[in-house]
Amino acid sequence: MRPTPLPPLRLAPTPDSSGSRPAPAFSEDDFLELRRGAPAAQRAFVRALWPRALRTLQSILGSVNDVEDLTQEVFVRVFDRMDRIASYESLRPYVVATAVNVARESIRSRARRRWLVLRAPEELPELALPGVSAEVAASIQAFYALLAELPREERIAFTLRHVDDKELTEIAAATEASLSTVKRRLARAEALFVERGAQRPELARLFEGGAKWRVVNS
Amino acid sequence: MARREQLKVAGGRVAAVVHGADDHAESTLDARMFAIRGGVARRQRRRRVAWALGTVVAATLCLLLVVTLRGPAASERPIAFRVDGAAGEVGRFIAAPGSEVHLAFDDGSSVRLASGGHARVAELTPRGANVVLEDGSLDVDVVHREETSWQISAGPFAVHVVGTAFRADWSPRDESLTVSMREGVVLVSGACLDRPARVVAGASTQFSCRGVVRDASEPSARPSARAMPSASATASSVPDAPDWRALAKRGDFARAYAALENSGELARVGAAEPAARLEVADVARLAGHADVARAVLTALRSDHPGSDVAAIAAFHLGRMSQGRDAERWLRLYLDERPAGAFAREALGRLLELERGRPEARTTAERYLSLYPDGAHAPLARSILGQ
Numbered sequence: 001m002r003p004t005p006l007p008p009l010r011l012a013p014t015p016d017s018s019g020s021r022p023a024p025a026f027s028e029d030d031f032l033e034l035r036r037g038a039p040a041a042q043r044a045f046v047r048a049l050w051p052r053a054l055r056t057l058q059s060i061l062g063s064v065n066d067v068e069d070l071t072q073e074v075f076v077r078v079f080d081r082m083d084r085i086a087s088y089e090s091l092r093p094y095v096v097a098t099a100v101n102v103a104r105e106s107i108r109s110r111a112r113r114r115w116l117v118l119r120a121p122e123e124l125p126e127l128a129l130p131g132v133s134a135e136v137a138a139s140i141q142a143f144y145a146l147l148a149e150l151p152r153e154e155r156i157a158f159t160l161r162h163v164d165d166k167e168l169t170e171i172a173a174a175t176e177a178s179l180s181t182v183k184r185r186l187a188r189a190e191a192l193f194v195e196r197g198a199q200r201p202e203l204a205r206l207f208e209g210g211a212k213w214r215v216v217n218s
Numbered sequence: 219m220a221r222r223e224q225l226k227v228a229g230g231r232v233a234a235v236v237h238g239a240d241d242h243a244e245s246t247l248d249a250r251m252f253a254i255r256g257g258v259a260r261r262q263r264r265r266r267v268a269w270a271l272g273t274v275v276a277a278t279l280c281l282l283l284v285v286t287l288r289g290p291a292a293s294e295r296p297i298a299f300r301v302d303g304a305a306g307e308v309g310r311f312i313a314a315p316g317s318e319v320h321l322a323f324d325d326g327s328s329v330r331l332a333s334g335g336h337a338r339v340a341e342l343t344p345r346g347a348n349v350v351l352e353d354g355s356l357d358v359d360v361v362h363r364e365e366t367s368w369q370i371s372a373g374p375f376a377v378h379v380v381g382t383a384f385r386a387d388w389s390p391r392d393e394s395l396t397v398s399m400r401e402g403v404v405l406v407s408g409a410c411l412d413r414p415a416r417v418v419a420g421a422s423t424q425f426s427c428r429g430v431v432r433d434a435s436e437p438s439a440r441p442s443a444r445a446m447p448s449a450s451a452t453a454s455s456v457p458d459a460p461d462w463r464a465l466a467k468r469g470d471f472a473r474a475y476a477a478l479e480n481s482g483e484l485a486r487v488g489a490a491e492p493a494a495r496l497e498v499a500d501v502a503r504l505a506g507h508a509d510v511a512r513a514v515l516t517a518l519r520s521d522h523p524g525s526d527v528a529a530i531a532a533f534h535l536g537r538m539s540q541g542r543d544a545e546r547w548l549r550l551y552l553d554e555r556p557a558g559a560f561a562r563e564a565l566g567r568l569l570e571l572e573r574g575r576p577e578a579r580t581t582a583e584r585y586l587s588l589y590p591d592g593a594h595a596p597l598a599r600s601i602l603g604q
Contacts, residue, residue: 068516072257163230207228
């Protein structure tokens, strides 16, 4: 029996995905002020790059409870190591790479906590999924439950590619790995995901339909 | 459709759901900047403290070696203790919110935590205990035996006790320790002390890594203190500005919050001791600055994962939140401290939030099994149709 198709979903605001330059709200002059520690530039920087860091974390981890804390941690680390950012062009990739590191540590600590409380791997903390139906929520929850079974680096490559829609070169920069390593991890992740996903009926809805998903007003 | 294309479509659908709308309010950015600046300050402080702690650890290890070489203890069983009559637990956070708390040890020693203070027993050995004074005052009366070895830790200082009665006052805000002796002698070591200092009966000595030690006792108990590498080199002194804690105790939270801001302590809260950070979050919340309170509590959880204070922070975040957010924080607290001091209240609040949903039945059964006479027992019974 074919599962019921997903209801139309509202598209989230499109992030800035154009190469390595920060959003227009943060200029090169702002970057120079940022390097000098100017509070106004710091504020503008956080305002401009917060969405990018947040989306990277949400893609890898799902919309977990502490994503706000984790995003703050990204900026704590970036500010603490501002002297390592050589140029305006490297600012955004550095933020993304830091977000990937924070996500990596979060995955590691969640795995450790699951072991400590003797919780089964599929019993993940509930994701924050406001405004969606129970069917959609179950599919998203199943998606991330399956991702939690993948090796960590494979999971990161998979989500950056398919959820965050990053190019392979961007993934290589964000994960500090070679292009060939990224390809290998991605291939393995895709194979594992498809193999195990076939046994999870909640995931079938995510694959429903051949047409490209598009925005529909609710 | 090729596998990759299918995965891309599926990923896009997931993205549309998990990439929820962000809060762009300026007040939210304010809270984020506050939390980020605090986090950066904490990181920088950790690097400074790591250097200082290396010295303290070396001094402590030397002392332990001396104690060990003196011979085996009479008994190999660590001493035990009670907190106001109840069994004490190593590592558990002890607060004295309204009145003094008494820690009674079964070697006959006694420690009294004055009202408003916070402490914990970090270690128990057959020869004594290591009590950490997070902030406030302790009255210590250690019974002397041949092998007695106690330590009171406060910030970068350690007071080594072999059988004395004294009072220790530690202010994390001022980073100053005052040791006032009634009987016996103690040795005080610290990262900024060139050598351990003796404090004898009748003496009251203040130690601070920010500047010169003030000493009212004999010259032999006057160590040379040097400032921590990044501390300002001024003599320690009591500030004249109104104390925010005193204002908070009077219930004047608005002025207490203003005092925190004006003194700069609010901006530095990330570097404060965990107990003080909880207090600051309380003041912020009660003064109507919920965003600041949340930022302080979430930072505290991030800095001290798995600790008692992190769990308490989760509970407070649950109290401050609504709906599903509140539920998640309360469940986190119950996961981390299922038998904690706030477990009953957390479970009761969770029951209120789940009321009307199927999962409320499971929570109600759990509540009644643990707290059959608790405040939420009638609600639990009504949910179960009893």
